[in-house]
Structure formats: C-alpha cells, structure tokens
Amino acid sequence: MADAKPGAGKGSAWVGRLAWPLLGMAITLGLWAVAARYISDVDVIRSAFAPQAGLKALLHLLGSGELWPHISTSLQRIAIALVLALSIGVPLGLCLGLSPLFARISGPTFQFLRMVSPLSWMPLAVMALGVGEAPVIFLLAFATVWPIMLNTAAGVAALDPAWMRLAHSLSATRWETIARVVLPGCISHILTGFRLAVGIGWIVLVPAEMLGVSSGLGYFVLDTRDRLAYDELMAGIVVIGCLGFVLDWLARTVSSHWLQRG
Structure with missing residues (x-):
C-alpha cells in the first residue's frame, strides 16, 4: 500500500x-x-433587516469609505482607555496584593464601585467632563480597570512566598522585589485581566459612543436608527462583532506568545 x-x-x-x-x-x-x-409585519422593514440587505450595505459602506473613520475613532478610544486602565489597574492591584492594610481599607470600596454599571456614570461624566471624547474615554477606562486590577491582585496572592523570602534574604529593595519578582510572577494574571478588559471595554464602547459624539461605531448605530437605515444598522452590528472577535483574538495571541516566550 x-x-x-x-x-x-x-x-x-x-x-x-x-x-x-x-x-x-x-x-x-x-x-x-x-x-x-x-421582526415586523412590514415588508420593507423585514427586507432591510435581512442578511442580504445587511451584507450588501456593509460592502457599500466599506467600499465608499464611509465606515472607516468610525472604525478608526472607536479603536483609538478603546486603545486610550486600555492604556489608562493598565496604568491605573496594575499599580492598584499590586497595592492590594502586597498590602493587607490597603486591601482591608479599599477593598470594599473597590468592590462597590466595580458593581456599579459604567453607564450609570454617564450623566455625571458629562457634567464633570463636558460633551466629547473625555466622558467616553472615562467610561471605558472605568469599565476596564477592574478586571486588570483584580487579576493583578490575584496574581500577587498566587506568588510562591519562597520567592519573596529569597528576595528579602538578598537585601532586595521594595522596587527591585516588585520589578524582578512580583511583576514577572503575576504577568499571566495581568494578561488574563487585560483580555477580559478588552471584551468589557468593547461592549461598553457602543452605548458610550451614543453620548454626544459625532463619530464612532456607537454613533453610527444610533444615526442609522434615527435615519431608519436598518440595512446599514445591521452592517454596523456585523462590523462591531467582527472587530470584537479580532480584538479578543489579538489579546489571546499576544498573551499566549508572551507566556511561551517567558
């Protein structure tokens, strides 16, 4: 054979x-x-929501370039919010994991704030920051900081105590211990929190962009609804789902490559 x-x-x-x-x-x-x-008794509405109409509208929007600025704006907002969430969440998570006193004092407050929907802060965000980019980015950062912070704290708690004792026996400073022992030891937890943050941020992005801005995928969905352009609305939903899938895949890929390299 x-x-x-x-x-x-x-x-x-x-x-x-x-x-x-x-x-x-x-x-x-x-x-x-x-x-x-x-979905409706009206033939025009039913045909507008059908896959053929939505996919045809999607090809037209992408070909004409009408949708690309909204995509670019949304990706920029989520990127800025994730950078802010990392810069706030990782230090707070380290403090929670390394300082039992800080955890006892701030833990209940953080848990309370975490359970408040970010969209609940919309009116306050507008009053404090005005209409535009700032409240949208604030809401996204507020939504994404919690998984990063809590996963960082969990990573610190999961560290082998022998590593900390070894660093102490070698007279390592507090900063050297954090940089050489704590951060490398909990990087997998931080990456897991980052991936969760990407998904949460992308979900919050669309309603947040309905908050007095004139661009972005959330604005595009709201605008198509107001114009009764249901085929374009469905096209926008498809784009949001596809981009969310790609962002999650990228976060998962970066995480796996980083861990394999380590």
Missing part, C-alpha cells in the same frame, strides 16, 4: 478546523434570515 503524502494529514486537519466555524456561520446566517422574517 502506498504511503500517505506527508501534507495530507495537515490538509485534512485544516479542513476540519475550517469546516466547523463555517458551519456555525451558516447556521447563524440562517437564524438571522428567519428572525428578519418575523
């Missing part, structure tokens, strides 16, 4: 890996089509 070709197994594996996602997408499109048929 002739030996199988070396690439045959890899080829079949790739087919298997692609077949199931494609089947899932086909089922999703089918459910979308069925739901569009029953």
Whole structure:
C-alpha cells in the first residue's frame, strides 16, 4: 500500500478546523434570515433587516469609505482607555496584593464601585467632563480597570512566598522585589485581566459612543436608527462583532506568545 503524502494529514486537519466555524456561520446566517422574517409585519422593514440587505450595505459602506473613520475613532478610544486602565489597574492591584492594610481599607470600596454599571456614570461624566471624547474615554477606562486590577491582585496572592523570602534574604529593595519578582510572577494574571478588559471595554464602547459624539461605531448605530437605515444598522452590528472577535483574538495571541516566550 502506498504511503500517505506527508501534507495530507495537515490538509485534512485544516479542513476540519475550517469546516466547523463555517458551519456555525451558516447556521447563524440562517437564524438571522428567519428572525428578519418575523421582526415586523412590514415588508420593507423585514427586507432591510435581512442578511442580504445587511451584507450588501456593509460592502457599500466599506467600499465608499464611509465606515472607516468610525472604525478608526472607536479603536483609538478603546486603545486610550486600555492604556489608562493598565496604568491605573496594575499599580492598584499590586497595592492590594502586597498590602493587607490597603486591601482591608479599599477593598470594599473597590468592590462597590466595580458593581456599579459604567453607564450609570454617564450623566455625571458629562457634567464633570463636558460633551466629547473625555466622558467616553472615562467610561471605558472605568469599565476596564477592574478586571486588570483584580487579576493583578490575584496574581500577587498566587506568588510562591519562597520567592519573596529569597528576595528579602538578598537585601532586595521594595522596587527591585516588585520589578524582578512580583511583576514577572503575576504577568499571566495581568494578561488574563487585560483580555477580559478588552471584551468589557468593547461592549461598553457602543452605548458610550451614543453620548454626544459625532463619530464612532456607537454613533453610527444610533444615526442609522434615527435615519431608519436598518440595512446599514445591521452592517454596523456585523462590523462591531467582527472587530470584537479580532480584538479578543489579538489579546489571546499576544498573551499566549508572551507566556511561551517567558
């Protein structure tokens, strides 16, 4: 019997890996089509919500360039918010993990604030920061700081106490202990918190961008609703889902590569 070709197994594996996602997408499109048929008694509205109309509008919006500025603006906002969340959440998480006194004093307050929906702060954010970019970024940073902070604290708590004793026996300073022992030891927890923050921030982004701004995917969805352009609305929803999927994949990929390198 002739030996199988070396690439045959890899080829079949790739087919298997692609077949199931494609089947899932086909089922999703089918459910979308069925739901569009029953969403309204008006034929024009039903046809506007159908997959054919939404995908056609998506191709038109991307081809004409109308959607790209909104995509760029939303990605810039989420990037700025995540940088702020990292710069605040990691130090706070280290303080929670390293200082039992700080954890006892601030822990209940942080838990209380974490359970308040970021969207609840919309009116206060507008009054304090005005209308524009600042309140949107504030809401995104407020939503994304908690998973980073709590996962950082969990990473510190999971450190082997022997490492801390070794650093102390070597007369390492507080900063040297944090930089050489604590941060490398809890980096996996920080990356997990960052990935969770990306997902939470992307979910909060759309309603936050309905807050007095004139660009972004949230604004685009609100604008299409007001214009009764339901096909474009569905196109916007598809773009939001695709970008969210890509952002999560990027965060997961960066995390896995970093951990493998370490």
